[in-house]
C-alpha cells in the first residue's frame with residue numbers, strides 16, 4: 579500500500595513540481611560548480627595563515643553540523659511562520675517522494691526532489707556565508723573570514739554529495755563506499771514516516787544527533 583502511495587506521489591510531483599524545462603544535470607553542475615568556485619576563490623585569498631586561525635575550520639564544521647541538525651529538526655519537520663516553504667519542500671515533498679522502502683531516485687529529473695533549489699543556495703551564500711565571513715574578517719582577521727566561507731560552503735557541498743548518494747541506487751559506485759553505506763542506513767531510517775520527526779536529523783555525520791540524544795542507529799521501526 580505504502581509502495582503504491584509513493585509511486586502515485588512521484589507521478590504527481592513530477593507532473594506538478596518539475597517544470598518541463600528543468601535539467602537535472604544543469605542543477606547538479608550549478609550547485610557544485612558555483613560552490614567549488616566559492617571555496618577555491620576564498621582559499622586562494624588566504625595569506626600567511628597563523629596556526630590559531632586554522633581553528634576556524636573545525637569550529638565552522640561543528641557549527642555547520644549543529645545548524646544542519648537544528649534546521650532539519652525544527653524547520654524542515656515543523657511548520658515555522660515565515661519558513662513554511664522549507665517545511666513543505668522537506669516534510670511535504672521530499673519525505674513523500676522517498677520513503678525508507680523507496681530511497682532511490684529513478685530519473686535524472688528526480689534530482690529536483692533531492693538537491694537544494696539554486697535560489698536557496700544563492701540565498702544561503704549571500705545572506706549567511708558572506709555576511710558572517712565579512713563580520714569575522716572585521717572582528718578577527720581576513721583569513722578567519724575566508725576560512726569560514728570556504729569551510730561553510732565546503733560543508734554544504736559535502737551535505738549535497740552525501741544526501742544525493744543516499745538517494746542514488748545502493749549499488750552505485752558512490753553508494754557502495756563503506757562510510758556512505760553506513761550513513762545512508764541512518765538516513766534511510768530517518769525516512770521511515772514513523773521515525774522521521776524524532777530521530778537521525780543529521781544528514782551528514784551524526785555528531786549533533788549524539789549530543790542531543792536523537793541518534794537511533796539504522797534499525798527500522800517495529801512492524
Ligand SMILES: [Zn+2]
Pocket residue numbers: 672676741744745765769
Ligand atoms: Zn533524504
Ligand SMILES: [Zn+2]
Pocket residue numbers: 650654655668673768774
Ligand atoms: Zn527529514
